[in-house]
Every structure is written in C-alpha cells, then in structure tokens.
Amino acid sequence: MSMLLTFLQNAIGQGISILFGASGEILTEKSGNLNLGIPGIMYMGGIAGLMAAFFYEKVSGNPNAFVGLVISLLASLLVSAFGGLIYSVLTISLRANQNVVGLALTTFGVGFGNFFGGSISKLAGGVGQISVKTTASAYRAVLPGLSNIPVVGKLLFSYGFLTYLSIVTAIFLTYFLKHTRKGLNLRSIGEDPSTADAAGIHVSRYKYIATISGAAIAGLGGLYFVMEYLGGTWTNNGFGDRGWLAIALVILALWKPVNAIWGSFLFGGLYILYIYMPGLNRATQELCKMLPYVVTIIVLIFTSKRNKHENQPPASLGQAYFREER
C-alpha cells in the first residue's frame, strides 16, 4: 500500500513538468503552430528561474523566500516567452518553416540551459555548486496540516503550488478553448486561417499571443523541475527528454488540455515504472523506459486510423499562413 502510494506520488511529481509543457504546446498548436522548440524553451524557463533566484540570493545576503519566488517566477516566464517570441517572429512574420525553426530553438534552448547551468558558478566568480535553497523552499512549501492527513494528505496535498497551478492551467485552458469567444476564434485559426481571416479575426495577433503564452506556460515546466523537483539545483541535461514527452502527451491527450492532466500522470508513471516493477534487470528496465514513446506511437496510429474528426490535429498545423496566397 505505502509503495503504491509512493509510486503514485512520484508519478504525479514526474508528470507535472510534462503537463505544463503539453498545456503550452496545446495552446500553441491550436493556433496552427507546431512548436518543436518546446523542449528547449523548458530548459530556458528552468535555468532563467534558477539564475534569477541565485543572483537574488547572492546580492541580498539575507534572502526572503517569497521575494525569491516572485523574482524567479517572473524571470522564468519572461525568458520562456522570449523563446516563444523568437519562434513567432521567424514563423509567423518571416514565414520560415515551423519544424526547422522549432528544432533550432530546441538546440538553442538546451544549449542555453546547459551553458548557463554549467557556467553559472564560474560566471558568478567561482562559488562552487549552485543551490538556491531559500527560494526552493518557497516552491516546495506545502499546506500545513492538510498534508498530514493519512493517505489522502500525502497523495493530494504534499506538493508545492506549481503542481496545483499546472492542473488549474490545464482546466482553465480547456474552458478557454471550448467556451469563450476568443478560444473559438483561436481554434478556427488553427483549422482554417483564411476563413478565420475572412471572418475578421486578426490571425497573426492570435498566433503570436497563443504561441508566446504557450511558451511561457511550458517554461514553467522547466521551473517546476528545477525548483520543486530538484530543490533548486542544476545538472546538465538533467531535464532529459521530458520536453519531447510533453509534445508526445499532446497527441495522447488528443489536443485537449484536460486529458493532458491524467495523461501526464500516466506518462509520469510509465517514466518511473521500471523502478517499481519487480524482477526487472538492468536491460529490461531500459526496455521499460521505452513505454511512454511506444504508447504514444500506438495512440498516434490509432487516431489516424479511426480518423475521427474531433481527435485530429488542427488542420492547418505546421503551415505558415500568408494572406495573399490563399
């Protein structure tokens, strides 16, 4: 029982960064942009938050956890939004190919994270291993009392605020896309931009806003990982392939943020399942780690085979829109 509980708890912990990434990517893809830069943006968001907290703690001498939290949160949002801006300028205004730009952005972003993560102590004057314990403690703070309730407390209330924010974001995005005028406009752009344009919707503006805010949301996934999961430290490439898992999760969730919530827990579970499976040796453990990707491929094949309209990617996904070419 307690092992199952730990498993579920860890699965959720693993899933949250993927959930942020997937929510951001869904918002982006609904506007017709396939942003393969999300993995890079998540690295950017993570390192930006860490650096901001690090320099704040270094400068202030007597750092306040809450101030550190606000500063790092803002830095993370800003830098990952900047990543989204680079992508948007190149693909929306300059009409460059989305896949090419996205992959370049991932190269850039992962390099950005690893470079600053690996060099930060040197840049700051050689202080050794970076650690932002004070700020991280704010990210890791749990509601007092509630988390002490047996079973339920551990399972539901033992997380920092970013965990709850990720779920709220996904629910809000679902509501936004389904039940608001702006959400409807956004979806219509993803399906058929020229018709949306003819109906008087400002296509480029929507695409810019959706992509940049999508990137900012995804960046929080990196921040969550660095601050809550790792407790305020950095290891190069430590974030691993979770960014690509986030893109995979978009498919599994069939482009619906609410589905991404349980999907992210499932992915998180599959990601760490090998630790809890009895009787696995090292080799079969490695095969076990394949599961999230294999499951995604199966879902991808299944949805394209069944060809149900509401489960398909947005029709214009991946294509640049140019008014004079319609």
Add this chain to the structure above:
Amino acid sequence: MSKDAVNKELFVRVSKRDSISQKKAWGIRFAGIALSLIVCALVIVAIVNENPIRVYMGIINGAIGAKRRFWVTIREALTLLIIAVGLTPAFKMKFWNIGAEGQILMGGTVTAAMMIYFGDVMPNWLLLIVIFIASSLAGLLWGLLPAVFKAYYNTNETLFTLMLNYVAMQIVTFCIVFWENPTGSNTVGIINGATAKGWFSKIFGLQYGLNIIVVLAVTLIVFLYMKHSKQGYEIAVVGESQNTARYAGINVKKVIIRTMMISGAVCGLAGSIIVSGASHTISTSTAGGRGFTAIIVAWMSKFNPLAMIGVSLFLVFMQQGSIQIASQYGLNTNASDIITGILIFFLIGSEFFISYKLDFRKKSKEVK
C-alpha cells in the same frame, strides 16, 4: 473599433518576389551571416568580457588552428553533410522525417554489434562492407515504419519519427548493458581499441580518407538520383502535390515508402560513419542532435548538395570554434549550441527576404 479599422494603414506590405538574381540572393544570405556573427560576438563578449577580435581569432584557431582540429572539423562537417543528403529525398517529398537521430542510432548500434561480434571473424575490408550493408538496412527499417503508416493511414510523420528517436535511444541503452566495457561503467568504451577491427582504415595516408570517399560518393549518387532519375522526378511531383501525382498515374504510396527507405538507409549509413569512422564507440549521444541540425542544413541549402557542403562546413566551423572559446575561458562547452542556434535563426530569417519583397508605405495623410 470601426474607425480604427477604416484608418488602419499597414506600415509595410509584403509580397512574393517573382524572381531574384542569384547575386542578390547570396548578398542577402551573406548579410544574414554577417549580422549573425555580430550578434554572436555581442553575446560572447557579454559573457566572457573579452575583445571580440580575440574571440573570433579563438574561434578560427579552435576550428582549424592545428592539424588535428582541422581534420576534426572536416570529419564532423562530412558527417553532417551525409545526414543532410540522406534527409533530402524525404524532405523533397514533403515527408517530415525528423527521425534521423533514431535512424543514425540504429545504424550505429548495428555497426557496433558487427564490430563486436565479427571483429575477429572477418578481414577488415569484408567487415567494413558488412557494416555498410547492415547499418543501411537498420536505418532503412527505422525509416520504413513511419512511412508505411503515413502511406496507408496518413499518420502524422513528424510526431511518429520523433517518437522513434527515443525508442532507438532506449534500444541503445539496452544494448550497452550487454556490451558494457569495463563492467559497471555503463559505457561501451572504445570498441576493438587494440585491434582496430572494423575501424575505417587509412587511405592515401589520410585518417579520414574513407570518410571523405564514402560521404562524397553518397552525396553524388543522391544528387544524380534526385536530379536525373525517373524516381527522383516522382519524388518532386509527390512533394508538389499528391493529387497531381495521383492524376499523373504515380503510385503515391509506393513512392512514399520507397523514398523513406532510401532516406533511412543513408541516415543509417551515417551511423556507421560516426561509429566506425570516427568515435569507435556507441552511446545515446552518438547522433548527438546531428539529425536535427542536418534538417536545418538541408532546408537552408534548398536541397542543393553543393550548398549543403558549404552550410555544414560553416556550422561545424563555428561549433568547433566556440567549443574552443568556451574551454579557453573555463566555461561550459554548450556555448556552441547557443552560437549554432543564433546563426540558424539569422540564416532562416534571411531566407524570408529572398522570397518576399517589402514595400514600405510612404507616410501620407488622407485629406478629408
């Protein structure tokens, strides 16, 4: 709201260029490169606080400053080139194969397996031939899978090939468990380090002579195939429009599957060139993002193999150079990824100004 809409005058109007002279196009590209170099310099200077001229001298020194560094740059550029060449048929068909990483890894894994299991059984020349064939087959199969599903169910190939990269990565770690050397290191180490069995042998006294021959030969073959064969023409037609292709009596399914088999095979072969011809080991970072960078190389070269040689040389030159800069200043070597990223952003951006024209509207007050 309505008033705004009426008075809204676009500051700039974008229209497609009919044609552009080669001279002007290259002028724009070089302007893009120059701008990117300036931005890179600014970034480096901001980080290391050093005279930009010295930084650039350091880059040049790092890329070609010593004989060994020069050859590493050549070797890496060749590797990038063959992957870009391999991706070309698929991309020309508008099949978004972003699974080159996986195809390289599968080719590399099979190469490592051949080196380990057949190292002592065959003479080196035979072993190399077996390696070439086996690695191509492995890449071919890894490319075939998404192609079949694309052809029959129209499965999104971008996402499918992307996922296969990670499956391939797990297969590599799976194999490393068995080939681990020394035990407990979780790496394979240098395979056949003492006997050099399965390593590319020296040709004309050049360590990377065989790399040069194989890569340039494949480049030439793919170039001729794309430009002068019926199949190459069919690929272009399918890429333009599947409907046109069907109307012209082309079997689209067959073309998709056949082309991806070729594309995957070349990427698999690239895996053998990395493992057998350069690193002599296998790990999850054997592909090391080159499958992604090569997409960018192929795309920026407009699928012209000659341009690909230039673009891959340039990118690798800057990468090797910035690795040197980073280690010189005691920084993390990932600086090269940042530099590559910035270069690519500018190069991609400059393509826009080649295919589109901007007309700036003159300021004119409407007279009421």
